[in-house]
Amino acid sequence: MKTLKELEELRKKAQESTRLREGDKGSKIVIGMGTCGIAAGAREVMAAVMDEINKRDIDDVVVTQTGCVGVCEQEPIVEVMRPGQEKVTYGRIDEEKARKIIAQHIANGQIVGDWVISTS
Amino acid sequence: MRELSLHILDIVQNSIEAGASEVILEINEDPDSDLFEMIIRDNGRGMTPEMVQGVTDPFVTTRTTRKVGLGIPLFHSAAEQAGGDLVVDSEVGKGTTIRANFSYKHIDRAPLGDMVGTILALLGSNPRMELVYRHRYKDKEFEFRTEDIRETLEDIEISHPMILGWIRNHLQDGLAEIYGGERE
Numbered sequence: 001m002k003t004l005k006e007l008e009e010l011r012k013k014a015q016e017s018t019r020l021r022e023g024d025k026g027s028k029i030v031i032g033m034g035t036c037g038i039a040a041g042a043r044e045v046m047a048a049v050m051d052e053i054n055k056r057d058i059d060d061v062v063v064t065q066t067g068c069v070g071v072c073e074q075e076p077i078v079e080v081m082r083p084g085q086e087k088v089t090y091g092r093i094d095e096e097k098a099r100k101i102i103a104q105h106i107a108n109g110q111i112v113g114d115w116v117i118s119t120s
Numbered sequence: 121m122r123e124l125s126l127h128i129l130d131i132v133q134n135s136i137e138a139g140a141s142e143v144i145l146e147i148n149e150d151p152d153s154d155l156f157e158m159i160i161r162d163n164g165r166g167m168t169p170e171m172v173q174g175v176t177d178p179f180v181t182t183r184t185t186r187k188v189g190l191g192i193p194l195f196h197s198a199a200e201q202a203g204g205d206l207v208v209d210s211e212v213g214k215g216t217t218i219r220a221n222f223s224y225k226h227i228d229r230a231p232l233g234d235m236v237g238t239i240l241a242l243l244g245s246n247p248r249m250e251l252v253y254r255h256r257y258k259d260k261e262f263e264f265r266t267e268d269i270r271e272t273l274e275d276i277e278i279s280h281p282m283i284l285g286w287i288r289n290h291l292q293d294g295l296a297e298i299y300g301g302e303r304e
């Protein structure tokens with residue numbers, strides 16, 4: 001079993017890295033987690049997003065979820081909001097595509113055009 | 121849904137949308153008495169008796185973007201096709217309990233699947249939710265409560281990738297222990 005002592009060490013590390021980037025304005029990633037999204041693989045997409053963020057040590061991103069937005073055939077849906085840029089909605093995302101969105105859009109600010117279903 | 125753990129993820133989304141701050145998840149697996157039971161309890165706003173009565177019907181939902189709510193009907197039919205049943209118990213202002221049981225050995229019972237993934241997805245996107253996850257396999261039990269780690273976390277959210285990493289390992293270890301190498 002993982003101990004609380006290990007958890008405490010991780011918390012201290014997390015607090016240090018949070019202090020370093022105070023004042024930064026982060027990006028936001030929203031994943032569709034309605035019944036339609038979940039059935040289409042949203043849980044695995046969310047896991048890939050979180051894993052890729054962790055691997056790349058990106059810590060100014062908030063990952064959150066939304067319910068059904070009415071375009072179930074496009075699920076799993078991932079929305080990306082970067083400060084100062086318009087909101088981009090990606091459709092039919094899988095784990096691999098999710099990782100590429102983190103690498104290209106979140107880390108480098110380049111929209112992955114092929115999978116965009118709308119921008120606003 | 122391919123896995124029963126995906127139904128859990130889906131049903132808990134309903135709890136969150138109903139304003140629940142606390143969710144209790146219980147899984148009881150007892151192959152010897154051919155029982156597989158899942159209970160999801162929340163303290164959300166609850167439903168009227170009329171809503172409860174209609175809730176396993178796909179044409180009942182509070183959603184406005186789409187007229188058909190499929191979460192509970194899908195879970196219900198998953199239980200029925202595997203020799204079980206689903207019961208919804210709810211009270212306005214108090215919360216909702218959904219109890220689904222399956223015949224453990226039924227050929228049409230979907231596998232439980234990735235419970236750890238389901239819990240991480242829930243906590244990752246709902247860091248303030250208090251979750252109790254109690255899982256029994258035969259006579260062994262594992263319990264995880266977000267409440268127990270809040271104090272250690274201080275001002276760091278439970279959804280922080282490093283913290284989720286710790287929870288992932290903790291849950292994997294706990295489940296491995298109750299299964300004792302018997303499955304998954």
